[in-house]
Amino acid sequence: MSKPDVLCCTPFSPADIGRLSAQQTERLLGIALFGNDRIEARVACPVQHVGAPLLGGTLAGELWLGTGACRSGVHADIRYCVDELALYGVIEIDEPASSAQGSTPLQAAVADAYREIFALLDREGFPHLWRMWNYVPAINANSHGIERYRQFNIGRHQAFVDCARPPAHSPAACALGVAAGPVSIAFVAGRVAPITIENPRQLSAYAYPPEYGPRSPTFSRAVLVQLPAQELLFISGTASIVGHRTLHVGDVVAQTLESLANIAAVIEESRRFSLAPVRAEEFSYRSYIRHGEDFARVRAAVERELGETAAMSYVQADICRSDLLVEIEASASLAGANVRKTLA
Template sequence: MSLSLLSPSSFSSLPPGQVLGGFHVGAASPPAVAWPLQHLPTPVLDGGEALRECWLLPDGAPVLTGEHEGVVWRRSGDLLFGVIDVPEAGVVPEAGRSALQQAAFDIYARIFRLLDAQGLPHLWRLWNYMADINGEADGLERYRQFNIGRGDAFEAGARSVVGRVPAACALGVASGPLTVAFLAGPTPIVPVENPRQVSAFLYPDRYGPRSPTFSRAALVHPPGQEILFVSGTASIVGHETVHRGDVRAQTAESLDNIAAVLAQASLNSRSGAFALGDLGYRAYVRHPADLATVREVVAQRLGDAPVTYVLADVCRSDLLVEIEGQCVR
């Protein structure tokens, strides 16, 4: 069951049965579709009103679509893509939890229950977006609240919070629900870490009561394929932000980190080494005025590799840019 990633000009041009799931990035609401679609309500910075991405299945692949506790999902063979949105305003937190912490816990608990019911226990990649990620409420930064809820759900679902954890990103937008999209399969990932960085799940407690739960990258192997997912990557060396206030240097450092991740991934690849130009990328830029600088640095390093630039806040307030990518072989 092979997958491919496509950026169509419109969703209406796609055969509905051939789409496993996808993404719509843009301020305007997306059209109704018959498959799981994550909407990220934030501007695309490099032209065009929206970014559309779809995971496509081969012609004639069987699909099963459903809804489970608010998770809209579609399965084909042993691959499952799902999306869940939870507005915080409707969340009633348990004692000692904020609304965002409770929402994160509930979302991940529902995802794990779905995957267990489907017999596909392994998360491969997650896309997390929330409003006001760097804001403080209930005495704690909202991203740190999210990490507590996510980590608690991993443990409650009998999942490890260190080592073999999925690739992921977590970004902030101006408004909207906590939205999580995910891709899961029957086999565990091959985790990839970065020798230039402390693993995120081992961060010291200065970054919050619970460390983030993700690998720097993940290799996964649908039948006959290899896919590399590079998590959101920023200007962090060791566990500390570097080049504060310098978006040019932060962009270069982010790409240095991705290059280091690719070198490690290449050691475990079944399909050959990975180079920077082999991936497709999404770059999250905090300030629109920085776009030209970020694009210049990216073009110098990535050449003709496809990159989409999106307005978003990075998980640390001193980080100005974050870059993620994937390679499908």
């Protein structure tokens, strides 16, 4: 068979692992798996296990396929795979019982994890982070006198500063809460620097005022990656925020529609930079819903706005702000095959 020339991210269930062809198995860059299944013993690539329930019969996760045979490795606590274009890695960290004075255990653990990630990327020659997925237990709880999401932001920001990485050139990202388990971080990086894209309806997250914590969140609203055979657009976790304020507190339907309006604004902004047509129907989405009982209303709102055939998966998870009920992320391949296509 001819060598594939695009990166692919496809929905899958654990049973699909046994049905992969030899070529697909060689191309495995990484897997994101939601729920309680464990499959790491059956694959050589890194697996991000996210202990968050799926809603509405959504497939269990996403499987990243590289452009050719992948090489796997371990760096410190990170499992990773690389091909010619990209590196996919996963790190799970347990918070220490104590930390240095002036730093909470979560803050210290996150800073250490991000520094390990940057060291790996520099060593392997994939210095540019494209997309990150962060899952933090009890993200809205308070400990050591400060909310845990704010602790996470302090640790992440410190690593960016320590490693001389400007916040204005940060990757697309999300940070969600899970009930228990380690802090889990997955990431995709490459040799090509992404184009960062901001939302004209929102203040850039890294410029939030101090009321949201001692350090602002370090991520871009979206990034566009221009590769030889495709463009990848990663849109960060997006919520009902205009400027820097939460809108529609307590109204999950209105928050869903505002989140989709923000995603539409980012898609429109991306047209200024993309060399390929940006078509809304090429996007795939994931919706994180704080309360499982809101699933039917969120899905109905999504289908009214995007149509019943929109590629949307649904996960129950806590959102980074306690007054947010839903968050939606999106991604697409804007040239070549769709980045989230079904397994052949």
